[in-house]
Each structure stands twice: as structure tokens, then as C-alpha cells.
Amino acid sequence: MTHARNAAMALVALLLVVAGAWSSWGTAQHVLLSKGREHGTLTVTGCNEEMCSGRYVPASPPSQHTTLSIAHSVAAGKGQKVPVVVKPGTEEAVRAGWAGGFHAWVPLGGALLLAALVIGGGLRMTRTAWSVAAAGGVLLLGTFFAL
Incomplete structure (x- = not known):
């Protein structure tokens, strides 16, 4: 037993x-397998209860995205610049770097x-x-x- x-x-x-x-x-x-994925910086312009969105500036110029959304829990507030990795095939980003890795x-x-x-x-x-x-x-x- x-x-x-x-x-x-x-x-x-x-x-x-x-x-x-x-x-x-x-x-x-x-976050961990970000090689070959689109990287850039997201400047948060507004948030709701679940998501924040903002202007996206890619690290390498050819990009189809100008605005992206990110989970509210990883974006501290309006005006903050966050390094991100774009999820392929979506308009959603995840935070890059140590903070994104820990959060994931x-x-x-x-x-x-x-x-x-x-x-x-x-x-x-x-x-x-x-x-x-x-x-x-x-x-x-x-x-x-x-x-």
C-alpha cells in the first residue's frame, strides 16, 4: 500500500x-530560440487589463509590423521601451532578454x-x-x- x-x-x-x-x-x-526571429523595440502607447500595444521599431529595417501587442504583465507602463521578439505569424510580441526569459x-x-x-x-x-x-x-x- x-x-x-x-x-x-x-x-x-x-x-x-x-x-x-x-x-x-x-x-x-x-525568447530562448530567438535566433532567426524578428527582433526590435516596442514603445508602449496604451494598455488595457490584459494587453499593451504600441509602436514597433524593428532591429533590422524590413518588417511588416508597425504596431504590436504584448502581455500587460511584462510592459510596465505607457512610454516605456521594451526589447521584444515577434511571435511568427502574429501581431504579438514577447519580451526579450533576461526579463522575458524569467517571465516565460x-x-x-x-x-x-x-x-x-x-x-x-x-x-x-x-x-x-x-x-x-x-x-x-x-x-x-x-x-x-x-x-
Whole structure:
């Protein structure tokens, strides 16, 4: 019975981490694998509850985009200039650099914190749980200070 409980808890912890990584990869791929993608600077002109938009200036002149939108959580406010990578085939951008990289992995950081609770409480592996929680905390704190 103990082995079945441990296997179930390990499966839940693994599922949490995989789901966090999968959720993060949708944005992180554009930041981490940005070679060959369109780069530039977005000057924020206005925001609503979810998105900010603004004037886009490409790093290399031939571009079909003049305005782009970006998630409100990575654009601090009106008038701010943000380095961005354009998502291919869309009018949406993601923040580039360290700040964008940290922000892209926020779902994984949260998943690591949740998995640490399962590892510590369900599997009784406290040292491993503290290590996993520390990794998640570093990701979330890094994002807080980078943005």
C-alpha cells in the first residue's frame, strides 16, 4: 500500500512539473530560440487589463509590423521601451532578454512550488522538497526583480 501511495504522489509531482514546463514553453521558445526571429523595440502607447500595444521599431529595417501587442504583465507602463521578439505569424510580441526569459518560466516556477508540497508532504522527501521549492522560488523572485 505504501508503494502505491508513493507512486501516486510521484506521478502527481511529475504531472505538476510537466504541466508547468509545457505551459511555459509556449512563450519561452520565442525568447530562448530567438535566433532567426524578428527582433526590435516596442514603445508602449496604451494598455488595457490584459494587453499593451504600441509602436514597433524593428532591429533590422524590413518588417511588416508597425504596431504590436504584448502581455500587460511584462510592459510596465505607457512610454516605456521594451526589447521584444515577434511571435511568427502574429501581431504579438514577447519580451526579450533576461526579463522575458524569467517571465516565460513563471508557470514552471509555480509548478515547482506546488510539486515541492507534494514531494515533502506526500513522499516525505524533505530535502528534495526544499531543493525543488528553492528552484521555484528563484524563478519567481528572478522574475520579480527582472521586471
